[in-house]
Amino acid sequence: MAILSKCRPSRERIAGLTRAYSAHRPLIQRGLMTGFVLHVLLAAYRGVAARPSPRRRGGAKLSDGKATRVAVDAAFYQRLRVILRIVIPGIRTKEALLLCMHSTLLVFRTAISLYINAYTIGLLRQLVRGQSFQFLLNIIRWLLVAVPATWTNSWLSYVQNKLTIAYRTRLTNEVLKQYFGEEAEGPEGKCYYKLSSLDDRIKVPDQMITYDIQRFSAHLAAIYANLAKPTLDVILYNYQLAQNVGAEGLVILTVLIQTSSALLRVLSPSFGTYTAQSAALAGNLRHGHSRLVEFAEEIAFFGGQETERELLEREYITLARHEEEVMNKRWWYACAEEGIIKWLWGSFGLVICAIPVFFKFPGAAHVDLGSLYSGFVTNRRLLLSSSDAVGRVMYSYKDLAELAGYTSRVFLILDALSDVRAGKFEKALTNGATTGENGAILRGRGQVFLSEDIQFENVPIVTPNGDVLLQSLTFSVKPGENLLIVGPNGSGKSSLFRILGGLWPVYGGVVRKPPASDFLLIPQRPYLSLGTFRDQVIYPHSEEQMRERGVSDTDLLAVLAVVQMDGMVEREGWDVTREWRETLSGGDQQKLAWARLFYHRPKYAILDEATSLVPPDVEGRMMEHATALGITLLTVSHRSSLWKYHSHILQYDGQGGYIFTKLDVEKHLALQEEKLDLEAKLMEVPKMKVRLAELRLLVDAQGGNMP
Incomplete structure (x- = not known):
């Protein structure tokens, strides 16, 4: 009895807290949702924000031969800002207009997705209740909605490709402008010659101007959709989900996802470094083939095909081993990524979707089995869409790391061209070139x-x-x-x-x-x-x-x-x-x-x-x-x-x-003739010495003496 009397005040306090929570639940729900939106935006910002680059032994060797680790850090954003000023020079440019159109289409597609999710609830209810006429009528409306949805998806792909071409055009024009330089005197001219002859940083500028710029432009055009659209989807889908299952479950789900995603990020390899290194190794292989074409005649005369084949095989094996190493790391990372994002998060989501079925929220009205079924299916679809959006946010970090790799490549040629135009060169010098009198000459400028x-x-x-x-x-x-x-x-x-x-x-x-x-x-x-x-x-x-x-x-x-x-x-x-x-x-x-x-x-x-x-x-x-x-x-x-x-x-x-x-032509011709005559006589001196030695031997043999 004493124990029961002690438990009664506790139950009363819990009941009081429950009543108070029920009375203020709408306000608490709004507070939780506001906090969730701020949390998503902050998490997205942290996901793309600069991180300090950890120092590791043996970074990726880029085309300049220096060990460099490419990461989503402050250096990446500094380089990206420089390049963005080139590809989007102003808000009234074609690129800015395409970017605005792209953003509008992304929002419109999300709105259509939310409308379809909400529309599905009515379809499911009519299906469960056997309302055939209303079901068929809504199927027709469903097909009508497919028209703007299909149009939006096609336009998104088209505008993104247009952005890629626009970025590539701007960047290629700027690089070629600096590459070919001006017709004026001074260091700004003829950079295409000076970059290859006076500087060692860029071995294969043709690859950077063609392949690397193209890959950078494609990644830059895609990264906006890969970041902005999923972030918006996470907010809107989860808001709708919170309306159905309560913001409490959403908070629990967010905590679980954040914990597991932190583990996934720790396991993430340095994809930016691997991308930059792959491009550099591919450039070295291409450079080897171009040298073979350039010096084919000399190599053929020397019979050096075996040596050249071994050199090219060595370059290829280096590239293949690197790609295989990256492939292996991508494999186990993909396993961990899918296991956490698809299966672990899916189990979390199923539990959250089941909350309205097994638990009754304070103040909620009784619902029939059909409504419960349609609600569960709708929440499940919302959860899948939200999980896909969260997964794309996670995947986007990998895309961002690869963008960092291509950014480092593009920035390298821009930086090298800028230095060459300013008369600053980085060239491997001969031994002793930087010391003594020669060093003083090299440090000077005329x-x-x-x-x-x-x-x-x-x-x-x-x-x-x-x-x-x-x-x-x-x-x-x-x-x-x-x-x-x-x-x-x-x-x-x-x-x-x-x-x-x-x-x-x-x-x-x-x-x-x-x-x-x-x-x-x-x-x-x-x-x-x-x-x-x-x-x-x-x-x-x-x-x-x-x-x-x-x-x-x-x-x-x-x-x-x-x-x-x-x-x-x-x-x-x-x-x-x-x-x-x-x-x-x-x-x-x-x-x-x-x-x-x-x-x-x-x-x-x-x-x-x-x-x-x-x-x-x-x-x-x-x-x-x-x-x-x-x-x-x-x-x-x-x-x-x-x-x-x-x-x-x-x-x-x-x-x-x-x-x-x-x-003086006559004098020089006379000197030339005299020189040739003396050289001819000097060539006869060894023969004369040999003959003199022979004569001495003959005279000695006859008992005479040569003076």
Whole structure:
């Protein structure tokens, strides 16, 4: 009795609390739902917010060769902000309009889904109660609802694809704009050359500009729907579910889901790192194949196919092992993900859906079996939709991590292009290049001024890998003073031309020169573009630009006659298209490059062994015609027949020294003949020594003595 008397006040207190809870339940329900909405928004924000990147040994090696771990962290969002300013430059742009349309369609699709879920309740009740006419009538209405639902889903896919193309177009245009640079002087021009020759960060820019930008754009267009739509669905579906089963069950379900999702996130691998590393390894494999195509002739002559095959197999095996490792991690993560999201959360949901069946809420009216059945099915559908939305929010983190991987790739090329345009390069240097006197030269920067003449004042000649070929070069050439440049290989002859063309930086001294557009290069193996025969002569002009200059096909034919290539037009015609590198011989290619020179008529022509495959009579004719056109020639050649066409000579000794002087052709020819004569005599010295030794042996054998 004493125990019962003690329990009675407790039961009364519980009953009092129950009555108070029942009286204020609507207010409590609103409070719980408000808290749930805030919790979902906060959880979504935390899901995509920056996280500190844990330091691990051996990160992913990207294309720059540095160990870097890609994650959804502050660095990712900083890079993404930079790229978003490019792909969505303003609120009045096409991209912003498409994004607004995409958002509207996402909300509209969710509204249709909620309407269908609510509409299903009536269908189920009519089915359970056997109301056939009303059931068939609602089936017709169901089919009518399918029209805007289908239209919305199709439009969502269409607009998302349009967003992908719009993002890719903006980003590709920006990268190509920086990649090809400006026509002005300075470091901003010709980045496509400098990125591959003066910088080591980007091995395969073609892959980044094509594949990586495309994948980034697709992920960026999809990530908005993968985050915004599920978050909205979670709020709306769970709000409707709370109306049916009570917000109390929703709170319990949220706690259980949050606990299990935290475990799932701990188990999540670094998908962003794997994505970036896969792209880098694929780029290395592609780079190996491109090298094989580029140097196929040399490899074939050396018989190096086995070595090249082993190198390519090594690159492929590295890529395949990485993909297999990622696949294995994705497999066990997918098992854990499906087990938690589909099955564990499903069991939680079934319990929540069963609450109205087994428990009666305070103040709730009695319902029949049909209503209970339809209510359970409706709640089950709402729960499935909500679970799917929560699962998509969880899956979206994986998508966000992959987006971080592609973001790092795209940002890498943007960052490298920005540095190259500013004259900042990251290049592997030779041993000792950064120490001592050479290091002081590499840390310096020279000055470049525009001028009609060419003047070098104490300018060092430095290769991209840090080799100092000349510590100080001083010379000057005025228009009309043709310069002959001679010296051994690797002494700095071609390096001088790259400085004149604005391709290499100036590490010291003062350079005065005309703009790069006043120079035209004819190398030993000229570049022939894709296009017609006319295009080869006027490159890089188009036929329309040629006409605007007042040049006709007759004028071009006269230019070709100078280099004895006019017969090519008679045989082939102007508009024939071929792979001209394979069609023309080496000598014809050089003559065609000279025709291109006569068409453009620049102030200066850089001739790098440009007549090595041309007969002497044609060579002289071309040199004389260039001089008659007022083109100043800067010539690298070992042919003595070209000396008479030059007034100055710059001679390198290959040991870091040089001589710049006026060219006295007769004197140099006499010196050349004397040099050749002495060299011939010196070649006879070993033979003379051998004969002298033989004679000494013969004399000694006869008892005589040679003096």
